[in-house]
Amino acid sequence: MQADRSMKMGHALNPFSTSAPLDATAGPSLIPDLITRIPSACAPGLGPRWTLFIAILAAGVLLVSCLLCVICCYCHRHRHRKQPKDKETVGLGSARNSTTTHLVQPDVDCLEPCSGGDQQWGRLLLSLEYDFGSQEIRVGLRQAGNLKAEGTADPYAWVSVSTQSGRRHETKVHRGTLSPMFEETCCFLVPPAELPKATLKVQLWDFKRFSEHEPLGELQLPLGTVDLQHVLESWYQLGPPGTTEPEQMGELCFSLRYVPSSGSLTVVVLEARGLNPGLAEAYVKIQLMLNQRKWKKSKTSSKKGTTTPYFNEAFVFLVPVSQLQSVDLVLAVWARGLQLRTEPVGKVLLGSRASGQPLQHWADMLAHARRPIAQWHHLRSPREVDRVLALQPRLPLLRPRS
Known part of the structure; x- marks a missing residue:
């Protein structure tokens, strides 16, 4: 009885046995059962069954590799045929002469500015x-x-x-x-x-x-x-700047400082440059005008024999805040010319009626109270400044005939 039970349990626990009956309920054991019968049916002397698994696996890998190689070659040829000729790039890495890449193939960023000057x-x-x-x-x-x-x-x-x-x-x-x-x-x-x-x-x-x-x-x-x-x-x-600059009368550097609490306007005349070499004894006149009328004035010491005189002299004027918008500040460079007469070389106008850099300098002084603001200014024609100030030019004195 125990032997019969063990045999029945053995049959139940070993579904891959050849003596097990093949019925519809033994579906999962069908494929392993067929594999175990292949060596004995086809070639009984092949040896262990694991050699068959290795052979099948190697054949499958070889087949898949061949298929992938064929697909890659086909795609590469197809893509190469569809590439247009005008989009082919020229490689200059193998060139052995002095020609450089950026001279033959300029960058895209350089094409637009280089095409039109x-x-x-x-x-x-x-x-x-x-x-x-x-x-x-x-x-x-x-x-x-x-x-x-x-x-x-x-x-x-x-x-x-x-x-x-x-x-x-x-x-x-x-x-x-x-x-x-x-x-x-x-x-x-x-x-x-x-x-x-x-x-x-x-x-x-x-x-x-x-x-x-x-x-x-x-x-x-x-x-x-x-x-x-x-x-x-x-x-x-716009075109390139001209080679000849307009006639210059020189430049003047000075600083401005205004203190609203005390109403003091400090003008420090620093230096000048670019003056005519034929001029002598250059000095600077500082003039304040209130409501287009002459109000206050002062001048620096004269400098002889130089086109770049250095002054570094300070002048303080009392200008209340209520009168600041009605004040014009004029700095004029004077010098003795060839006729031994002292004449104005050029002027700089600052204030609310000024324009350009002088107006910007005046605005910077008001925006940064109690701080000196220094800047270079181009000298303008005295007649042009007098025209803005609505000043009448002085008539020359008639000299008696000898």
């Missing part, structure tokens, strides 16, 4: 209007765009007409931008007979407080080629 200096928006009654041309300097500079700049502009020597309009300085919005208008007296030969000149500069200003571009527009019968407003391309 006029684009790299930027552009300028101007409006032109001519009044035939007053014979004046009104130039509206609107804005500039895409100026060329390293990083940002502090641009300002000079506007002049070739037929009016010594007459120039200077805009205020715009800080930290390459697309300044000027929105300034200036007028020049140009008779109709001089319009065909007159040229409008606009120069853009990068302001530097203590060094030479750097040019940013220039526009020269012949007025004879422009139809001034109507108001014109359009963009103009």
Whole structure:
């Protein structure tokens, strides 16, 4: 009885035995049973059955590898055939001559500025209007765009007409931008007979407080080629700066300091440079005007035999806050010329009626009270400054005939 039970349990625990009956309920043992019968049925002398598993596995790996190689080769040929010829890149790594890659294949960033030389200096928006009654041309300097500079700049502009020597309009300085919005208008007296030969000149500069200003571009527009019968407003391309700079009368460096509590205005005249070598005994006059009338004045000591006189002299004027908006400050460089007469070389006008850099210097002084603000200024023509101040020029004294 126990033997029968063990045999029954053995049959139940060993479903892979060859003596087990094959019925519908023995589905999971069908495949292993067939595998065990293959060596005995096909080749009884093959040896252990694990060799058959290794052979089948190696054949499967070899077949899959062959299929993958065929697919990769087909895809590579198909992609190579569809590539257009104009998109093929030229490799210059194997070239053994002195030709470099950036000379033959420039970068994409260099293609746009290198293709057009006029684009790299930027552009300028101007409006032109001519009044035939007053014979004046009104130039509206609107804005500039895409100026060329390293990083940002502090641009300002000079506007002049070739037929009016010594007459120039200077805009205020715009800080930290390459697309300044000027929105300034200036007028020049140009008779109709001089319009065909007159040229409008606009120069853009990068302001530097203590060094030479750097040019940013220039526009020269012949007025004879422009139809001034109507108001014109359009963009103009800037060109490279001119090789010849406008006539300079020199520069003057001074500092301004205003204390609102005491009403003291301190002017420190530091130095001048770029004066005419033919001048002698240069000195600086400081003049305050109140409501377009002469109010207070002073002057520095004279310096002989130098085109770069160094003064470093301070002057204090009492100006109440209530009168500050009605005050004009004029600094003039005087020197003795060839005729042994002392004449003004150039002037700088500061105050609410000033323009350009002097107006910016005056505004910086008011914005930073109790702090000295120093800056270089280009000297302007004395007649131009007197015209702004509405001063009448002095008539020369008649000398008696000998």
